[in-house]
Amino acid sequence: MESSIDAETLKNYYNNKQEKNYVVDGPFAVDNIVSVEAANIKGINSPVAGNADGLIFPNIDAGNTFYKTAVYLSGAIAAGIILGAEAPIVLTSRADGLLTKFYSILLAAVYSYES
Numbered sequence: 001m002e003s004s005i006d007a008e009t010l011k012n013y014y015n016n017k018q019e020k021n022y023v024v025d026g027p028f029a030v031d032n033i034v035s036v037e038a039a040n041i042k043g044i045n046s047p048v049a050g051n052a053d054g055l056i057f058p059n060i061d062a063g064n065t066f067y068k069t070a071v072y073l074s075g076a077i078a079a080g081i082i083l084g085a086e087a088p089i090v091l092t093s094r095a096d097g098l099l100t101k102f103y104s105i106l107l108a109a110v111y112s113y114e115s
Contacts, residue, residue, distance in 0.1 A: 007026045063080070
């Protein structure tokens with residue numbers, strides 16, 4: 001799958017950087033990034049499996065589907081940005097709450113600072 005090849009490319013890019021205080025791994029199916037039990041059953045050995053702090057999706061459709069499902073079915077509070085432009089683009093829904101909008105702005109600021 002093209003998205004798996006892209007995920008592998010991103011992982012290699014970030015893991016080849018000299019200075020890093022993060023772990024990038026994948027590609028993972030959704031169950032393996034949110035459930036340690038699922039990752040263990042499938043034999044996935046990664047510090048990210050079941051414990052991801054951030055998720056990268058292959059396109060806006062996949063990201064939006066996951067985001068809306070997490071927010072509306074489990075009450076998640078999230079932050080969202082789009083990368084690839086000159087600066088990160090804050091992406092929120094008109095229906096998002098104040099915290100989601102605030103966290104998205106903070107995420108964009110941190111990403112800009114770290115880049």
